[in-house]
Amino acid sequence: MTTDVMQIEFRKTERSRIQEVDFNNLPFGKHFSDHMFVADFVDGQWQNGQILPFDNFTLSPALSSLHYGQSIFEGMKAYKNEEGEVLMFRPLDNFKRMNESAKRMCMAPLTEEVFMGGLEALLRVDADWVPSTPGSSLYIRPYLFATDTFLGVAPSKTYRFCIFTCPVGTYYAKPPKVKVETEYIRAAAGGVGYAKCAGNYAGSMYPTMLAQQAGYDQILWTDAKEHKYFEESGTMNVMFVIDGKLVTPAVSDTILKGITRDSILQIARQLGIEIEERLVSVEEVISGIESGRLTEAFGAGTAVVVSPFSVIGYQGKDYMLAEHPAEKSIAVRIKNYLTDIRTGKVDDTFGWVYKV
Structure with a gap:
């Protein structure tokens, strides 16, 4: 487990949307929690770790990932135990697999400090979003995409890493x-x-x-x-x-x-x-x-x-x-x-x- 904690800037939302969600009726991937974690890979290192209100990005039309597909992600879940504590399931395995994907897609690898530090900070600030109803969980989506603005088939030199979460129920309502x-x-x-x-x-x-x-x-x-x-x-x-x-x-x-x-x-x-x-x-x-x-x-x-x-x-x-x-x-x-x-x-x- 990581022992280092990256310096993360916090900018919390002024108004939570949690009261708008019916936690007894959670369609998969439709409701998003209040915050997201963002970090950027610039000049050969990860920097600018931030917890921000969940919101849109402003992106260039020439963003290389939109044209050449350097984009990877993971899927994870968090749960609550009977004491109300937040539990993640095998997060370091997701971290390792994400870096295997990054290597194959010729992208900058993540550090454990960025991945786990951002993940823990986000789950602490949005802990109330982790459902406790049977069959439900907090789905976690870490993803990484290229952010160079150019046209040309070559690996990007800059990347953005983001994590956001959403409370979810059962994926299939009946056996598929x-x-x-x-x-x-x-x-x-x-x-x-x-x-x-x-x-x-x-x-x-x-x-x-x-x-x-x-x-x-x-x-x-x-x-x-x-x-x-x-x-x-x-x-x-x-x-x-x-x-x-x-x-x-x-x-x-x-x-x-x-x-x-x-x-x-x-x-x-x-x-x-x-x-x-x-x-x-x-x-x-x-x-x-x-x-x-x-x-x-x-x-x-x-x-x-x-x-x-x-x-x-x-x-x-x-x-x-x-x-x-x-x-x-x-x-x-x-x-x-x-x-x-x-x-x-x-x-x-x-x-x-x-x-x-």
């Missing part, structure tokens, strides 16, 4: 229907699939829209070469329960190294559930549903946490997945345990929880 994507691709070997860069999400929107028009909520990406093996699903890593084992695609340079994914695997091992990280073919999953060997399929990510699929659509046919009682569902058992760790209801034997 997903469609196996066999035409478009999300990432190819040697590309930027493992980086959490803005362009990855922009490229996913058109095929996702087509799937939604066909009645699905999200798509299941397959490999770029053969469309034979599963990779991930929209905003989630994917997992399957086959013959009682938890099976998931192994991470690679085409798959985001999910922090929730890693947490689930560690919890599963502690619960004595057998795990396989390997290639998972579309054929294996579809035949597994038909034979009954596959009993669960779900997405895992910061926003969705654990989200069981209700339907997998493939080649014009929908394959239904049965909903299991909580005590018989591996996905539900792991989700409940993960939630209890995040909210301080059980001992954190993994060392994941960071108290603000």
Whole structure:
């Protein structure tokens, strides 16, 4: 954990908007907390750390990130325990992954002092925005973008780092229907699939829209070469329960190294559930549903946490997945345990929880 604290200038809002929010009805990503943290990379160093009222930026039309896509982000969550203390979940893992993305996108790396110092300062000033209602949390969005003003394909020399937050409820109101994507691709070997860069999400929107028009909520990406093996699903890593084992695609340079994914695997091992990280073919999953060997399929990510699929659509046919009682569902058992760790209801034997 960081011991240094950067010097941060505070300019608090004159009027909080918290009374305008119904914390019993929190749509995802619609309400923004009162403040944001901002720091700039100029002359080879991070400086100008500030807590400011949440507001618009003034940007040049020639801003390089708008033209050449040097933009990365992370997704995190904070919770409150029964004593009202604010808890973050694995923030240093997000910091490390953000710098992996920065390296791939040829951007200035963040220091732990800037990332953690800004994060802690922001959560302290906006602690009242962290919900305590079941199923809710404070979503945290750190992001980094290039700020040079020029036209020319070259890395920027200046960057802005910002963190803002929003209280959120459940991402999916009901188990999503997903469609196996066999035409478009999300990432190819040697590309930027493992980086959490803005362009990855922009490229996913058109095929996702087509799937939604066909009645699905999200798509299941397959490999770029053969469309034979599963990779991930929209905003989630994917997992399957086959013959009682938890099976998931192994991470690679085409798959985001999910922090929730890693947490689930560690919890599963502690619960004595057998795990396989390997290639998972579309054929294996579809035949597994038909034979009954596959009993669960779900997405895992910061926003969705654990989200069981209700339907997998493939080649014009929908394959239904049965909903299991909580005590018989591996996905539900792991989700409940993960939630209890995040909210301080059980001992954190993994060392994941960071108290603000």
